[in-house]
Amino acid sequence: xxxxxxxxxxxxxxxxxxxRSGQLLGIVVQRDGGAEIAVYDRHDPDRARxxxxxxxxxxxxxxxxxxxxxxxxxxxxxxxxxxxxQSARIPIQPGSPFDGRSLGDTRARTLTGCSIVxxxxxxxxxxxxxxxxxxxxxxxxxxxxxxxxxxxxxxxLSGQV
Amino acid sequence: MDHVSALLLxxxxxxxxxxxxxxxxRRLGLSPIPFVLVxxxxxxxxxxxxxxTAEPFLAAAAEIGVVLLLLTLGLEFxxxxxxxxxxxxxxxxxxxxxLNAPPGFVAGLLLGLPWEGALAxxxxxxxxxxxxxxxxxxxxxxxxxxxxxxxxxxxxLEDLAMALFLPMLVVALAGEGPGxxxxxxxxxxxxxxxxxxxxxxxxxxxxxxxxxxxxxxxLLRLVGLTLLVAGLAQAMxxxxxxxxxxxxxxxxxxxxxxxxxxxxxxxxxxxxLFFVAFGLATDPGExxxxxxVAVALAVVTTATKVGTxxxxxxxxxxxxxxxxRAGTALVARGEFxxxxxxxxxxxxxxxxxxxxxxxxxxxAVSGPVLTRLVExxxxxxxxxxxxx
Numbered sequence: 001x002x003x004x005x006x007x008x009x010x011x012x013x014x015x016x017x018x019x020r021s022g023q024l025l026g027i028v029v030q031r032d033g034g035a036e037i038a039v040y041d042r043h044d045p046d047r048a049r050x051x052x053x054x055x056x057x058x059x060x061x062x063x064x065x066x067x068x069x070x071x072x073x074x075x076x077x078x079x080x081x082x083x084x085x086q087s088a089r090i091p092i093q094p095g096s097p098f099d100g101r102s103l104g105d106t107r108a109r110t111l112t113g114c115s116i117v118x119x120x121x122x123x124x125x126x127x128x129x130x131x132x133x134x135x136x137x138x139x140x141x142x143x144x145x146x147x148x149x150x151x152x153x154x155x156x157l158s159g160q161v
Numbered sequence: 162m163d164h165v166s167a168l169l170l171x172x173x174x175x176x177x178x179x180x181x182x183x184x185x186x187r188r189l190g191l192s193p194i195p196f197v198l199v200x201x202x203x204x205x206x207x208x209x210x211x212x213x214t215a216e217p218f219l220a221a222a223a224e225i226g227v228v229l230l231l232l233t234l235g236l237e238f239x240x241x242x243x244x245x246x247x248x249x250x251x252x253x254x255x256x257x258x259x260l261n262a263p264p265g266f267v268a269g270l271l272l273g274l275p276w277e278g279a280l281a282x283x284x285x286x287x288x289x290x291x292x293x294x295x296x297x298x299x300x301x302x303x304x305x306x307x308x309x310x311x312x313x314x315x316x317x318l319e320d321l322a323m324a325l326f327l328p329m330l331v332v333a334l335a336g337e338g339p340g341x342x343x344x345x346x347x348x349x350x351x352x353x354x355x356x357x358x359x360x361x362x363x364x365x366x367x368x369x370x371x372x373x374x375x376x377x378x379x380l381l382r383l384v385g386l387t388l389l390v391a392g393l394a395q396a397m398x399x400x401x402x403x404x405x406x407x408x409x410x411x412x413x414x415x416x417x418x419x420x421x422x423x424x425x426x427x428x429x430x431x432x433x434l435f436f437v438a439f440g441l442a443t444d445p446g447e448x449x450x451x452x453x454v455a456v457a458l459a460v461v462t463t464a465t466k467v468g469t470x471x472x473x474x475x476x477x478x479x480x481x482x483x484x485x486r487a488g489t490a491l492v493a494r495g496e497f498x499x500x501x502x503x504x505x506x507x508x509x510x511x512x513x514x515x516x517x518x519x520x521x522x523x524x525a526v527s528g529p530v531l532t533r534l535v536e537x538x539x540x541x542x543x544x545x546x547x548x549x
Contacts, residue, residue, distance in 0.1 A: 006310050009242035009317045010295060014305060026305035031418065038305035046483035048305035 035059040064123040087142065088150045089120070090157055094137040097159045104131025112152040114145030164214060171215040179433050190300065190533070192293045194436060194495045195525040198518060201440020202448065212441065219438045226435030227500055228391045228405040229428040231323075234291070235409020236417045236424070238317050240357045240364075243410075246314040247321070253311065253473035254318035260465035262287040268458050269513075277333045278513050281505035284326055285517050286462045290495025290525065291316040297490060297529050301536070308487040311473040315491060323497060324406050325349045330501065331400040334508035349399070352407060360411045368416035380423050402500065432496065439503050440518070447515040455519030463527065466492045485535045493528025494521055 004016040012030040019025065026038040026048055033056030038048035054062060092099060098106055108114050119126040119133060120140040126133060135141075143153055179197055186193040204212050212219070247254075265286030269279025294316060303309055325346055332345030360367075371382045387408045394404025412420060470488030479487065502517030 007242060007245055008304065008310055009246055009313045010237050010291075011298075011304060011309075011313060014310070028304045030304075036302070036304050038302075044480065044482050046307035046479045047486075048302060051302040051305065053302075 029059075032056060033059060035062075061123075064125075067125055084146060085144060086147045086150055087144045088154070090141045090143055090150070090154045092135050092137050092139045092141065093158055095159070096137060096157055098135050098157055099137040101135060102131060103129055103133045103135060106135075106153075106157065108143070108153055108156075111156065112145060112149040114143045114149045114153045116141050116143045118142040167214040168218065171212055172218070175212070175215065175437065176433075179437070191529055192290070192296070192493070192495060192525050193433075194290075194293070194499075195522045197433060197436045198440045198499075198522060201437040202443060202445040202518070204437075204441060216441070219434055219441065222431055222434040223438035223503070224401070225388075226428075226431035226433075226438075227402050227503070228387060229424065229431050230435070230496055230500065231402040231406040232387050232409045233421060233424055233428050234320055234323075235406040236412060236421050237291070237409075238320065239414040239417070240360050240410065241414075243317055243321055243357065246317040250311065250314035250318060250473060250476065253315055253469065253476060254322065256472045257315055257319065257469045258287060258322065260468055261462055264458060264461045264465060268454060268516075272454060272512070272516065274510060274512055277330075277336070277508075278505055278510040280333055281330055281501050281510070281513055282517065284330060284501040285494070285498040285513075285520060286458060287326075288319050288323060288494065288497045288501070289316060289466065289491045290493045290497065290528075291320060293493040293495045293525060293528065294490055297493070297532065301533070303486065303490070306483065306486065307477065308470075308474040308479045308483040311477045311479065312470060312487045312490050315469065315473050321353070324353050324403055324410075327400045327403050327406075327501075327504075330504060331403075332398070334505060334510075335398065345399070349403065352399075352403075353410075356407045356411050360413065364411055364413035365415070367411055368413040371412070372416060372419075376423050379419065380427070383420055383424065384427070400504070402504075435503075436496075436499060439499050439506075439514075442503075442506060442511070443514040443518050448519050451515035452519050455516050455523060458516070458520055459523040459527065462494075463492050463524070463531070482535070482538050485538060486532060489528070489532035489535050491528075492524060492531055494524040498524075 001020070002016075002018045006014045006016070008014050008028065012028060015027045015029070017025045017027070024040050024045070026036075026040060028036040028038070030036070035054045035058075036048075037052040037054070039050050041047040041049045103116060103119070106116075108116055116129060117127070118141075119129045119135070120142065121136065121138070141157070143150060145153070178200060179193070182196040182200055183193040186196045262283040266279045266283035268286075269282035270276070272282075274282065294312065298304055298309060298312065328349035329343075329346045332341050335341075371379060371386065373379055373382070387405050390408050391401035391404040394407075395401040409417075467485070467488030470486075470491045471484040474484040474487035498517060498521050502513050502521075505513045
């Protein structure tokens with residue numbers, strides 16, 4: 001994959017992505033957080049056509065839409081590549097003993113051997129969370145480990161152990 | 162009618178008038194600058210409505226307007242962006258200077274201006290309006306285009322060049338001969354480099370000094386510091402505008418974002434008054450006789466600016482339609498041409514006023530129109546050799 005980055009003085013940064021299907025995508029990320037997404041003219045490849053203009057809020061929404069499933073997908077791919085390794089999305093239910101406590105308190109790795117690689121909270125994703133990150137009811141933990149370990153972790157998070 | 166009520170009435174009508182003109186200009190997809198200039202010509206002495214009471218206030222507001230214009234210009238680009246533009250597009254900057262400044266200089270001499278006046282006119286034809294061009298690129302959806310980095314780089318380099326050109330012009334206008342003009346430039350180069358390097362290392366400290374959670378505090382500190390530096394620069398025989406530009410340059414990118422947002426409305430208000438004051442100082446009766454020269458200059462420097470954009474875009478490997486888009490986008494001249502002409506007029510060369518006004522009126526309108534016209538070209542463009 002080719003992702004080319006060009007500085008636009010006074011405006012922001014332009015990214016150009018040549019996809020495997022041969023299409024060219026242009027993304028201008030503006031300094032105020034807004035973005036423009038464009039495809040290029042077939043006859044004049046220097047010219048952006050069909051420009052989408054996003055303000056900062058809309059750009060964030062698009063980033064979330066593309067970002068959240070991608071993250072879990074990446075771990076799904078990983079578990080396919082490594083035999084015996086599984087990934088799971090484990091929710092923190094209301095009433096869980098870990099609602100309001102830190103990730104470190106779950107002692108997930110010590111007790112179950114699982115790694116928690118991300119916390120999905122509404123539309124946000126906290127990748128590579130630290131032990132100090134607080135958990136809340138409604139969070140979904142993305143974890144990888146053995147299938148027994150993941151089951152153990154799910155039970156522990158729901159307060160069954 | 163007493164003095165205060167006359168002043169308030171005049172200013173109120175003035176701002177409302179500018180508002181209506183700005184709205185009309187945006188409807189047409191043009192910059193409000195030429196509209197405000199034309200309206201200001203119609204006002205004042207020899208015009209339709211005399212603005213006698215407001216004139217002293219306008220003169221002071223115009224000075225602040227220039228300072229704020231240059232401060233926001235310095236805030237617009239970070240030191241990193243300046244350096245990277247310089248590395249990649251230094252030859253484009255040289256071509257820009259070599260093609261666009263001489264027509265103004267020659268025209269100035271032919272008009273019988275002293276060489277200092279001709280130098281000012283060279284600056285008028287050289288510097289594109291970064292305000293008009295940047296807005297145009299956004300409006301036309303060209304930010305993602307391949308030629309756009311080249312266009313923006315030329316603008317950045319021109320803005321940097323302004324920081325060197327203005328002190329030279331100020332020294333030259335003071336009538337101290339070419340020798341001290343060169344010394345003025347050397348001093349300016351030193352000051353700009355020093356500020357850029359200091360900003361890279363210690364800019365965050367200045368940022369911390371000015372920041373406060375309260376917007377009002379930020380505004381007061383920033384405007385206070387800028388006026389102080391501008392005043393000192395002026396007292397030292399440099400230019401207030403350059404002092405303000407250096408303050409903007411020295412502020413770190415993290416603070417610049419907030420400063421731009423807070424300063425924006427104030428800048429717009431005072432910059433508008435600056436254009437009004439410039440228009441007021443120009444005698445409308447002299448525009449018509451100066452028009453043939455302004456038209457000739459406009460034709461020549463449109464061609465040279467297109468050449469500049471063509472050259473810069475070609476360096477980035479852009480094809481013919483993109484080069485034309487880049488060239489025509491750069492044609493517009495505006496606020497900085499007026500700043501330069503205003504300096505010369507204030508220094509006792511009022512003859513530059515009519516020709517510079519006519520010229521900016523033409524270029525601020527024709528630039529945006531021209532670059533819209535070349536847009537459909539790419540639909541018809543076919544590369545001579547089909548890509549394999």
